[in-house]
Amino acid sequence: TTFRYRNDYLNELRQANMAIYALDDKGDPGKYVICLTDCTEEMTIRKMLEDSLDEAQRSNQAKRTFLSAISHDVRTPLNGIMGMLEIAYMNIDDRAKLLECMGKIKTASNHLGELINQVLDMSRIESGKMSLQNTNMDITELLQESVIIVQPLANNKGHELNLTMDVEHKRVLGDSVQLKQIFINLITNAIKYTENGGKINVFLRELASQQDKKQLFELVVEDNGIGMSEEFQKHIFEQFARERTSTVSKIQGTGLGLAITKSLVDMMGGRITVESEPGRGSEFTISLRFPV
Numbered sequence: 612t613t614f615r616y617r618n619d620y621l622n623e624l625r626q627a628n629m630a631i632y633a634l635d636d637k638g639d640p641g642k643y644v645i646c647l648t649d650c651t652e653e654m655t656i657r658k659m660l661e662d663s664l665d666e667a668q669r670s671n672q673a674k675r676t677f678l679s680a681i682s683h684d685v686r687t688p689l690n691g692i693m694g695m696l697e698i699a700y701m702n703i704d705d706r707a708k709l710l711e712c713m714g715k716i717k718t719a720s721n722h723l724g725e726l727i728n729q730v731l732d733m734s735r736i737e738s739g740k741m742s743l744q745n746t747n748m749d750i751t752e753l754l755q756e757s758v759i760i761v762q763p764l765a766n767n768k769g770h771e772l773n774l775t776m777d778v779e780h781k782r783v784l785g786d787s788v789q790l791k792q793i794f795i796n797l798i799t800n801a802i803k804y805t806e807n808g809g810k811i812n813v814f815l816r817e818l819a820s821q822q823d824k825k826q827l828f829e830l831v832v833e834d835n836g837i838g839m840s841e842e843f844q845k846h847i848f849e850q851f852a853r854e855r856t857s858t859v860s861k862i863q864g865t866g867l868g869l870a871i872t873k874s875l876v877d878m879m880g881g882r883i884t885v886e887s888e889p890g891r892g893s894e895f896t897i898s899l900r901f902p903v
């Protein structure tokens with residue numbers, strides 16, 4: 612049996628093993644040898660080996676899931692492109708049909724391109740090859756530029772997209788490229804997962820709480836869209852997690868955007884949270900600290 616004991620000499624809690632042997636093996640009771648061995652080191656090594664085996668098995672499983680998810684997600688648009696090309700060949704003299712096929716090929720190849728870019732981003736982050744740059748930027752300009760980029764998407768769906776900023780120290784040090792990606796991902800999702808004619812509010816606030824000469828900023832992206840179930844919210848930041856497939860929702864996506872966003876926010880030492888209710892809308896909040 613293994614038990615814990617206090618070693619007063621070393622003044623620490625250690626583990627020991629106790630074994631009892633009968634002195635003669637003829638069943639004559641009376642004399643025993645008790646063997647006490649300190650096995651703290653052995654147990655520590657065993658625990659380390661078990662942990663690393665666990666870790667290896669988990670990362671292997673993660674790789675398998677990742678590969679099977681990608682191969683499925685890549686095949687779908689690729690099959691679509693090949694099928695449309697076939698139809699185009701068969702209708703080579705029908706201009707209207709050709710245009711229709713080309714439109715569908717364009718949509719599928721855009722999606723494929725986005726998927727490949729996101730998979731590359733994700734694997735760069737996971738392998739630790741993505742490092743953050745420190746650029747001197749105007750955080751309010753960066754957010755305005757992001758809104759300008761996604762505005763046409765919002766217009767296409769007849770959404771009202773409002774931006775409110777309350778920032779005193781605009782110039783901060785941070786990775787402007789990745790921060791812009793975070794902004795764009797969240798606002799694009801709000802646009803995508805809101806029925807036509809919706810309302811999307813984006814707030815950027817500087818909170819009065821300086822720490823180590825760093826200022827706290829909070830970005831809130833709020834929509835009155837389709838929202839998410841509580842169960843799904845638990846998995847929202849996992850790779851390839853989507854509440855509905857594109858076939859069901861008719862909304863194209865990869866399920867990688869938020870996994871990337873969360874990894875980037877983590878790398879920047881920030882926090883991302885979500886509140887949502889099906890049919891009412893969602894609210895994503897990011898808090899990040901930057902030196903001003």
Ligand code: ADP
Pocket residue numbers: 800801802804805834836837838839847852853854855863864865866867868869870892893
């Ligand atoms: P994608 O949009 O490519 O599917 P994301 O990782 O950006 O991938 O989002 C994952 C899933 O989270 C989406 O498929 C959707 O189900 C849900 N989601 C994200 N943002 C919102 C939102 N603003 N409102 C409702 N659902 C959302």
